[in-house]
Amino acid sequence: MMTAPASTLTVDLTQRFPGIVSADARPGYSGFIVEKDSLIEVATAIRDEFGFDLLTAVTGVDYFPDKMEVVYHAYKTTGGPGLVFRVQVPRVDPIEVPSLINVYPGADLQEREAWDLMGIKFTGHPDLRRILMWEGFEGHPLRKDWKEPFYEEDAKPFKSRWPDGRFTMAEDKNPFKDNLKFPQDFDPEKWTPDNDESLYQTLKRYTVKDEDGLETDRIVVNMGPQHPSTHGVFRAAIMLDGETIVGLKPVVGYLHRNHDKIGERNTFLQNMPYTDRLDYFNSMSNNLGYAIAVEKLMNIPVAERADYIRVIMAELSRIQNHLVFVGMLLNDLGAMYTPALYAFEERELILDIFEAVAGSRMMCNYLRFGGVVRDVPPYVLQKIKDLVFDRLPAKTDEFERLLSENEVLVSRLKGVKVLDAETAVRYSVTGPVLRAAGVPYDLRRADPYSVYDRFDFDVAVRPNGDMYDNYAIRIDEIRQSLRILQQAVKQIPDGPINSQKPQYQVRVPAGESYGRIESPKGELAFYVVSNGKPNPWRYHVRPASFVNITALEKMCIGTKIADFVALLGMLDIVMGELDR
């Protein structure tokens, strides 16, 4: 079944702002083009008058050689289709666009990313530093005229790899014999590295004098990138006054694997296995998000049986993600290993199913445009039934019995504030963290995709937004996922598993599409621009983890350093997705 493309016809911005806003008339595109100078005014109206309170994605597109475009996707937390608005500027440096950080604070890190990778200067942004690369890096890599050191051709598969039937090495073609690129006449001995000076400079604004004019000593503590509880290579530079956090800057990019740039040279299908490696706990969900984005663009239906298989796999993946979340959270809180070992025991059983259908435990690469790659054999379906009817409900009860009323856990978590609803929405936080703050915003209900509208389930919501609610909502979601699974395995129809013929290269008409799903960590969206060629012109991932950490600073200021690890754990970040 097809999900309706996000329509913007319900809102007519052109009447409200004649002469400033015009409808995007390019074929395959939707939304509005806003004049650069009036962007803040229009965005404020979109938020306040039209009610689009959640700005989910901000990204740049390089329409080489004439234009640079910034695309904004705004949604209502009450549900419904979204609004796309964009700004176009001539592609001449300096490329300047007003920053929306005062209207939508959630734009903060995404604007920094657009500056880092595309070189779009957001005027009015208070801390426009590079985010994924380091200060001092040469160039803006996502620009179309920026070539990688190992650049060979614009599109894969490269013919140059096998010129006369013999392979060539990328290393031999590069003047530095490695994946390196230096400006002409560069002398490494004369180089002075930034050494995070600019980062510490921005932390300095937290230094304040007290009433007597005395400057209290503040210490900067760096947590990460190698820290046992930062869930990978995350780093936070924290400014402390005694034990209280007074300033915090997330430093990311330590796992920046150039997903977008590689994706723009891959063919559409070649990107599927790369999406596995975004949020490496949930490769099935990532596949689903990408498949939905491209299917929207191709305008093809999905085979019904395949849609059920997709839902089953995505929900199984959500269950194992939340199990690992609970295990790892307890690990972070000091209950070393035991809960994590329980969680991994169940996770292995779910991975067995992934391995049986896709051939790999973690990197499934299972979905295809229009369906899935292989059918689920009857014995695997039986295994899934055993899991979702017997084993997992019993184990969830066991988890709850062990943890939810555990006195130590409850007194550690109850009443420790994470986020309130208003701040969460302002900072574009999505997923369980938003729902634990009392906002019932779940894309499976708010903007249904796949066959989720056929199942009977509740959107898990908790009212308080404290740590306990953030923990408990994961258990609630496991129960709801089990409900969906129980219905799905009963209802799954027979039939073909793909509406298309198996093919290595798909024809994707020109246009843009924004496919989003409720991944276990929040809203995962893929923004794909095609110009009719075999590879996407722009391929952008809007990861839940990355946007969610925008609120980290807000969450942590005023709390004790001892709570930092737990607060970070609540966001359930995964670095593969955060840094891409």
Add this chain to the structure above:
Amino acid sequence: MDNEKLSLPQYDIPDDVQNAVAITTLDRLYNWGRRSSVWPLMFGLACCAIEMIAAQAARYDMARFGMEVMRPTPRQADLMLVSGTVTKKMVPSIVRLWNQMPEPKYCVAMGACASGGGPFKEGYNVVAGIDKLIPVDVYIPGCPPTPQALIAGLIKLQQKIDKQSLRKVHWYRKGPDVMEIPVPILGPDLIDPRRNAEIKSAAAALATKESA
């Protein structure tokens, strides 16, 4: 001397102490102690780290090989499991961690990315394999390697430890520790200080090529 001979030194044990005395070599004893308590650094880079955790968990249980004690500090670790894509931004920290580990130390490149860049090799922020900077003892293929493959790789490492001899290992030799690796610098691109001259001449060649 090969392994078999090490464990059978061919000494006759007198009958009266037959079950009270065992004879072995010092190397054998020393290596037995080391190979049965290889403590990895608690250090995960990417996807492979999750399989590393899975290998620690109940089903695969690396504790069977004495490898369950993950140390969060490099000062107490014997083994660096490079579990994931090595990026240019991260590699100075990795080299620093490696330099902080005391000898004897080993490095295992887990998965395609750590071995040679893997699917992300062409990326502008990716170092094509940790062996560009750190000497690697065992490479484990896979993306990610299954826990079984990881354990197979670690058994390979144990076999390597078994073959080392006290008389030859470099960490008991006199003289300065030459094993310290210069930490790369984040410049316009990643600068490996050992290759400064090479970079300078190649960059100069670029300029002459441009003007020609």
